[in-house]
Amino acid sequence: MTNQNSAVHPVSDTQSGPCLDPQSLARLQELDPDGHNKLVERVIDAYLKSLDKLVPELAKARQTPPDFNVMRHVCHTLKSSSASLGALQLSERCAEIEQMVRNGQTDGIESRLDLMLEGLVEVQQALTTLLKSQQ
Amino acid sequence: MNPAGPALDLDLPMQPKVLLVDDDEVNLLLTSNALRQRNFEVTVAHSGTAALAMLAADAPDIIVLDAMMPELDGFETCRRLREMPGFESTPVLMLTGLDDEASINHAYQVGATDFFVKTPQWSLLAGRLRYLLRSSRTRIELERSKAKLARAQDLARMGSFEWQAQRGFHLAAEALRVFGRGPHERLDFIGVMRMVPHEERVIFLRLLRDVIAHNSVLVTDLSVTLVDGRHRVVHIEAEPEFNEHGNANGYTGVMQDVTDRRQAEDRIRQLAHFDALTGLPNRRQLIWRVERAIEQARRGNHEVGLLLIDLDRFKIINDTLGHTAGDELLIEVGRRLRSCVRHSDQVTEGMLETIGGHSHRSLEAVGRLGGDEFVALLPEITDERDAERVADRVLEALREPIFISGQECFVTASVGIAIYPRDGLTMADLLRNSDVAMYAVKSQGRNAAALYTPMLAGQGREKLELESALHKALERGEIVLHYQPKIDVRAARMVGAEALMRWKRGGKLVPPGDFIPLAEETGLIVPLSEWALKEAARQAKLWQLNFGFADSIAVNLPSRMFERSDLVEHIHHCVSAYGVPHRAIQLEITENNLMKDLQNVIPALHRLNEVGVEISIDDFGTGYSSLAYLTTLPISEVKIDRTFVRDLGITPQSSAVVTAIIALARAMGLRVIAEGVETLRQMDVLHRLGCSLMQGFLFSKPLPPEEVEQWLAQTVLPRKAPWIARADADPAGEISGGIVLDELSNGSPRPLGSRR
Numbered sequence: 001m002t003n004q005n006s007a008v009h010p011v012s013d014t015q016s017g018p019c020l021d022p023q024s025l026a027r028l029q030e031l032d033p034d035g036h037n038k039l040v041e042r043v044i045d046a047y048l049k050s051l052d053k054l055v056p057e058l059a060k061a062r063q064t065p066p067d068f069n070v071m072r073h074v075c076h077t078l079k080s081s082s083a084s085l086g087a088l089q090l091s092e093r094c095a096e097i098e099q100m101v102r103n104g105q106t107d108g109i110e111s112r113l114d115l116m117l118e119g120l121v122e123v124q125q126a127l128t129t130l131l132k133s134q135q
Numbered sequence: 136m137n138p139a140g141p142a143l144d145l146d147l148p149m150q151p152k153v154l155l156v157d158d159d160e161v162n163l164l165l166t167s168n169a170l171r172q173r174n175f176e177v178t179v180a181h182s183g184t185a186a187l188a189m190l191a192a193d194a195p196d197i198i199v200l201d202a203m204m205p206e207l208d209g210f211e212t213c214r215r216l217r218e219m220p221g222f223e224s225t226p227v228l229m230l231t232g233l234d235d236e237a238s239i240n241h242a243y244q245v246g247a248t249d250f251f252v253k254t255p256q257w258s259l260l261a262g263r264l265r266y267l268l269r270s271s272r273t274r275i276e277l278e279r280s281k282a283k284l285a286r287a288q289d290l291a292r293m294g295s296f297e298w299q300a301q302r303g304f305h306l307a308a309e310a311l312r313v314f315g316r317g318p319h320e321r322l323d324f325i326g327v328m329r330m331v332p333h334e335e336r337v338i339f340l341r342l343l344r345d346v347i348a349h350n351s352v353l354v355t356d357l358s359v360t361l362v363d364g365r366h367r368v369v370h371i372e373a374e375p376e377f378n379e380h381g382n383a384n385g386y387t388g389v390m391q392d393v394t395d396r397r398q399a400e401d402r403i404r405q406l407a408h409f410d411a412l413t414g415l416p417n418r419r420q421l422i423w424r425v426e427r428a429i430e431q432a433r434r435g436n437h438e439v440g441l442l443l444i445d446l447d448r449f450k451i452i453n454d455t456l457g458h459t460a461g462d463e464l465l466i467e468v469g470r471r472l473r474s475c476v477r478h479s480d481q482v483t484e485g486m487l488e489t490i491g492g493h494s495h496r497s498l499e500a501v502g503r504l505g506g507d508e509f510v511a512l513l514p515e516i517t518d519e520r521d522a523e524r525v526a527d528r529v530l531e532a533l534r535e536p537i538f539i540s541g542q543e544c545f546v547t548a549s550v551g552i553a554i555y556p557r558d559g560l561t562m563a564d565l566l567r568n569s570d571v572a573m574y575a576v577k578s579q580g581r582n583a584a585a586l587y588t589p590m591l592a593g594q595g596r597e598k599l600e601l602e603s604a605l606h607k608a609l610e611r612g613e614i615v616l617h618y619q620p621k622i623d624v625r626a627a628r629m630v631g632a633e634a635l636m637r638w639k640r641g642g643k644l645v646p647p648g649d650f651i652p653l654a655e656e657t658g659l660i661v662p663l664s665e666w667a668l669k670e671a672a673r674q675a676k677l678w679q680l681n682f683g684f685a686d687s688i689a690v691n692l693p694s695r696m697f698e699r700s701d702l703v704e705h706i707h708h709c710v711s712a713y714g715v716p717h718r719a720i721q722l723e724i725t726e727n728n729l730m731k732d733l734q735n736v737i738p739a740l741h742r743l744n745e746v747g748v749e750i751s752i753d754d755f756g757t758g759y760s761s762l763a764y765l766t767t768l769p770i771s772e773v774k775i776d777r778t779f780v781r782d783l784g785i786t787p788q789s790s791a792v793v794t795a796i797i798a799l800a801r802a803m804g805l806r807v808i809a810e811g812v813e814t815l816r817q818m819d820v821l822h823r824l825g826c827s828l829m830q831g832f833l834f835s836k837p838l839p840p841e842e843v844e845q846w847l848a849q850t851v852l853p854r855k856a857p858w859i860a861r862a863d864a865d866p867a868g869e870i871s872g873g874i875v876l877d878e879l880s881n882g883s884p885r886p887l888g889s890r891r
Contacts, residue, residue, distance in 0.1 A: 084165050
C-alpha cells in the first residue's frame with residue numbers, strides 16, 4: 001500500500017503538488033504496477049482531454065439562462081474523475097455543487113463554481129507537471 | 136486487494152465478461168483496468184446508446200452502468216436493455232453516488248440487480264460483481280429447474296398441492312392444469328370435490344378422514360368431471376407434514392392425470408376379460424363372476440341361476456354362409472341375449488366390497504363361453520321359475536329372424552339351467568349340469584329350455600360311456616349283424632333277409648335304438664355302415680354255399696351314406712370280394728331320410744340301380760313323400776311301416792292306408808312288403824289286401840346267421856309253423872287282394888268308418 005512497492009517512477013509529493021493526494025495516486029499506480037500499460041499517463045491524458053470538453057460546456061451553461069443540468073453533470077463527472085486522480089479537494093467542491101443543484105439551491109452557486117474552477121486550474125497544472133515527469 | 140483466487144469461483148466462467156458503461160473516460164480507464172487485473176474480460180461503452188448497440192452483438196455476463204450519463208442515462212439504458220430478449224435476467228450493477236437515495240430506488244425500479252457507490256476500492260467492486268454473477272447463475276439455474284419441473288409436470292399432467300392447517304388448500308399452477316383450470320383461476324378443496332361423482336366422493340372423504348386421523352399417507356385415484364365435461368382420472372399421493380413440535384400440520388403431495396394409463400389398463404382388462412367378438416364377458420370373466428356370485432349367495436343364503444345357451448345348428452349357418460356371417464350372427468345374438476338380463480359390463484372387486492347389500496346384482500350378465508355357447512348368470516333368484524322366465528325371454532328374443540349378409544336367418548337355442556346350491560356348489564358343477572340339461576333339450580328336439588335334474592345326469596354319463604365304447608366296438612368285433620327273414624306267404628318261403636345291426640357289449644345286446652342315433656350323431660355311422668355292407672356280402676356268399684341262397688340281403692343305410700361318392704365303388708368292392716352278384720345287396724333307406732335329402736340322394740340311387748343294387752323304401756307311409764317324386768325314383772320296393780301293420784284289423788284307417796299303399800305300389804310297378812307282422816290276423820289281412828311279402832316276429836325275430844339256417848332247416852322246410860299251415864289253407868288270398876284293388880280302382884273307396 002506504500003510507494004515503496006512501486007517499481008518505477010514513484011509519484012512523490014513534490015511532483016504532484018499539494019492539490020493531489022499521494023495515496024490516491026499510489027492506488028492509481030497499483031493498477032499498472034510496472035508501468036507497461038502507461039496507465040497513469042493515459043488516465044491523466046484522458047482527464048486533461050475531458051477538461052477541454054467539460055470546461056467550455058460549463059462556461060456555456062453559466063450564460064443566461066443558466067443550464068443547471070449541464071452544471072450538475074459536469075460537476076458529477078469531475079467529482080469522480082478528480083477523486084480518482086487524487087484531486088480530493090476539487091472533487092469535494094464538485095460534489096458540493098452537484099448536491100446544491102440537485103437540491104435546487106442555486107443561490108451562491110456562481111462563487112462556488114469560480115472556486116471550483118480555480119482548484120481545477122491548479123489540478124490541471126499539477127497533472128501536466130506530473131505527466132511530463134512520467135514521460 | 137489481491138485478486139480473488141480461481142478456487143473460489145469454480146462455478147463462474149474463468150473470465151466473466153463485463154460491459155462497462157460510463158461517459159467519463161477517466162472512470163472507464165480506471166475501472167476497466169482494475170477489473171482486467173482481476174480477471175474480468177472488459178468491454179467499454181461511452182454511452183447508453185452505444186451499450187445497447189453492443190449488447191446485440193455480444194452478450195456480457197454482467198453489465199455495469201453509470202447512472203449519470205448525458206442523453207441516455209443509466210436508468211433508461213437499464214430499462215431498455217431489460218426489454219431486449221435474452222437480457223431479462225442478466226445482472227446489472229448500477230453505479231450511483233453514495234448520497235443519492237433517489238437514484239438507488241430508481242435503479243431497482245428500472246430493473247437493476249444491485250447498486251454500487253463509485254469508489255476507487257476496486258476489490259470491493261470486483262467482489263460485488265462476482266457475487267452478482269454467482270447469485271444470477273443460481274437464479275438462472277433455479278428458474279431453469281423450475282421450468283424443467285413445470286415442463287415435466289406438464290408432460291406428466293402432474294402438479295403439486297399443499298394443504299395446511301393455517302394456509303388451507305393450495306394447488307400449484309400445474310395442478311390447476313390437471314383440473315383443466317388456468318394458472319390464475321381459483322380452485323379450492325370444495326371446488327375439487329364438486330367435480331367428483333357423489334358416490335365416489337363419499338368413499339373418498341371417508342378415506343381422507345381415515346388418513347388424516349392416522350397421519351398416514353394418502354394414495355388414491357379420483358374420478359373427476361371437468362368444466363368442459365371431460366372425464367378424467369386423477370391419481371393423488373400425499374404425505375403428512377409435521378411442524379417443529381412434531382405435530383402433523385398438513386399434507387403435501389402431487390396429483391396426476393392418469394386417465395390415459397387407466398384407459399390402457401381398462402383396455403387390457405377388457406381384452407383379458409371380454410370376448411373380442413361380442414364384447415361380452417369371456418369365459419375367464421364369467422368364471423370370476425360366477426364364483427363371486429356363489430360366494431355372495433352362500434353368505435346371503437339365496438339361489439343363483441346359471442343358464443347355458445347353445446345355438447342350434449350354428450355349424451350349418453357357419454358352413455353355408457361363411458365365418459364372417461357366422462360372426463355377425465353371434466354379435467347380434469349376443470346383443471339380444473344381453474337384453475334378456477340386467478347386464479352389467481363392469482364389475483370391480485372394490486364395488487362388491489364397499490357398496491354391499493345388493494351389490495352382487497351387478498354380477499348379472501350374459502357372457503360368451505366360446506363358439507356358439509353363451510351363459511347367463513343370475514346372481515340372485517327366488518326360485519327356478521325366475522331362471523325359467525329368463526330362459527323363455529332368451530328363446531323369445533331369438534324368435535325374430537336375424538338379417539345376415541342380406542339373408543334372413545332363423546336361429547334357435549337350447550337352454551340348460553342349473554341352480555346353486557341345488558344343482559351344484561361350484562362353478563364347474565353348475566356349468567357341467569347346465570350342460571347336461573342343455574343336451575337333454577337338444578336330444579328332445581332343441582329350441583327349448585330345461586332345468587337340470589339328477590336323472591338327466593345319469594343319462595348323460597351313460598351316453599358318454601356309450602359313445603366311447605362304441606368307438607371301440609367295431610375294432611373289437613362287438614358289432615354283429617342279425618338277419619330277419621323276408622317271407623313270401625303264398626309260397627311260404629324265405630325270399631330274402633334284412634340285416635340288422637347288433638352290439639354285443641359285455642355279454643349283453645345293446646338295442647339299436649340306443650346306439651344307432653348316437654352313431655349318427657357322432658359320425659360313426661359311416662364306418663359302421665361300410666362294415667355292414669361288407670359283412671352282408673360275406674353272409675350272402677356263405678348262405679349261397681350253405682343252402683343255395685340266391686336272394687338279397689337288405690342293409691339299412693342313412694342318407695348321408697348315399698351322399699358319399701364312393702358308395703357304389705364300395706358296394707362293388709364288397710360283392711366282388713366275396714364273389715356274389717350286385718343284387719345280393721339291397722339297400723334300405725327310410726322314407727324320411729330319403730325325402731330330407733332327396734336331391735342329394737337321387738344320383739346315387741340311379742347309379743346303384745344301374746349296377747343292379749335294389750333300393751327299398753323303409754317305414755313307408757310315415758313320411759311325407761311326394762307322390763310325384765316316387766314315380767321318378769329308381770326304387771324297387773316299399774316297406775309298409777309297422778305302425779299300420781300293428782293296427783290292421785283294429786282300426787279301419789290302417790287297412791285303408793295299407794290298401795292305398797298297395798294300390799300305389801302296384802300302379803308304379805313296385806314290390807310291397809309289410810314289416811312288423813306279429814299275428815296271423817295281421818298276416819291274413821295283409822294277404823287279403825294283396826300284400827304277400829312280409830317280415831316280422833310271426834315268422835322269425837332277427838337271428839344270428841347260423842340260427843337263420845337252423846330256422847330254415849327246422850321250421851320252414853318241415854312246414855311246421857302256424858303261418859305256413861294258414862298260407863297253405865288260404866290259396867285265395869291273392870284273389871281277395873284283387874277284389875280290394877278292383878274296388879279302389881272303381882273310384883269309390885269304402886267310407887273309412889264302414890268296416891267297423
